[in-house]
Amino acid sequence: MQASLRSSLRCAQWLAACAAALLLAGCGMLIPQTVDLRTAWPESVPRQAELARVPFFPQDDYQCGPAALAMAMVHAGAPVRPETLVEEVWVPSRHGSLQVEMLAAPRRHGLVSYRLAPHYADLLREVAAGNPVIVLQDVGMFLPEWHYAVVNGYDYATGTVYLRSGLQMRQAMPFSYFERTWLAGRYWAMVVLPPGRIAATATEERWLDALLGLARGRDADASVRGYRAALARWPDSLPAAVGLANHLHAQNALDEAAAVLRMALQRHPDSVILMNNLAQTLSDQGRNGEALALIHRADAAQSPFGSEVRATRELIEERLRAAGS
Known part of the structure; x- marks a missing residue:
């Protein structure tokens, strides 16, 4: 009887150990990035940060998108209110806001919307750099319930993320639980920044994509500031130079446009697009002799921009003929 009891106890202990192992493995699968943070904290990221100056707007039913955007946009310098953003992002049939509208709205106010890579470390880097992060969460208990909130702080020692969320100005959420809610939306997150400031985690390609989105907002001055900042960060960037x-x-700032193109051409002497654009700019300044010499150089190169080069050459030649008649 005792042997049988000992055997049953050993069996129960073994089953409990297996269950615990499976539970731990399941937690690791559910919150893989939290596990990574506990074993390898991102280099150069401080262990604690909180952006106390991020404004707070309580979120009305189903209108968390406008409230979250307003918090980030006011922090970035735009004088907006949630109610003014409702028409820009609110989709009545969805009782909420879609990500595409969330990204588009700040651009109409001269701000850059930048979608983060789906990494916990990138979110932490942005907050540490002073940039609140808008996140998409599923906060439903049994059925999906999508919700936008603003991450404005974290504390590694206690494993806590701080959010402006719903009616709570300072919602504290464990790293692991936050990841579960965030993972459901495939770690979707964005920051909103003035055009002269580049996101802490930005790569050249992704930031230039964000500037293309800003250009669609039709704020020419904001686009110039954005491209200036990009070219200062990545001075060898051909797309940044061309965009600026x-x-x-x-804006008819032809002297400055020509100066930017000349400098870029020094870095990329074989770029046909730079030669073409500089020739066009020189011609627009009335310097058709210089422009023709440069466009002949571009025309001699084999490139996918041959048709554009020919069109520029024909324009310059026509202007020269008109000037000589």
């Missing part, structure tokens, strides 16, 4: 020169040209 194009926007300066559109």
Whole structure:
């Protein structure tokens, strides 16, 4: 009887150990990035940060999107209120706001919307750099309930994330629980910044994509500031130089556009697009002799921009003929 009892106890202990192991493995699968944070905290990221100056707007039913956007946009310098953003992002049929509208709205106010890579470490880096992060969460208990909140702080020692969320100005949430709610939306997150300030986690390609979105907002001055900052961060960036020169040209700042293109051409002497655009700009300044020499150089190069080069050459030649008649 005692042997049988000992055997049953050993069996129960073994089953309990297996269950615990499976539970731990399941937690690791459910919150993989939290596990990574506990074993390898991101380099150079402080262990604690909280942005106390991020404004707070209580969120009305189903209108968490406008409230979350307003918090981030006011922090970035735009004087907006949640109610003014409702028409820009609110989709009545969905009782909420779609991510595409969330990204588009700040651009109409001269701000850059930047979607983060789906990494916990990137979220922490942005907060540590002073940038509140808008996140999409599923906060439903049994059925999906999508919700936007603003992460404005964290504390590694206690494993806590701080959010402006719903009616709570300072919602404290464990790292692991926050990840479960965030993971459901595939770690969707964004920051809103003035165009002269680049996101802490930005890569050249992703930031230039964000500037293309800003340009669609039709704020020419904001686009110029954005491209200036990008070119200062990535001075060898051909797309940043072309983008800045194009926007300066559109503002009739031809001298500055030409200077940007000349500097870029020094870095990329074989770039046909730079030669073409500089020739166009020189011609628009009335310097058609210089422009023709440069466009002949571009025309001699084999490139996918051959048709654009020919069109620019024909324009310059036509202007020269008109000037000589």
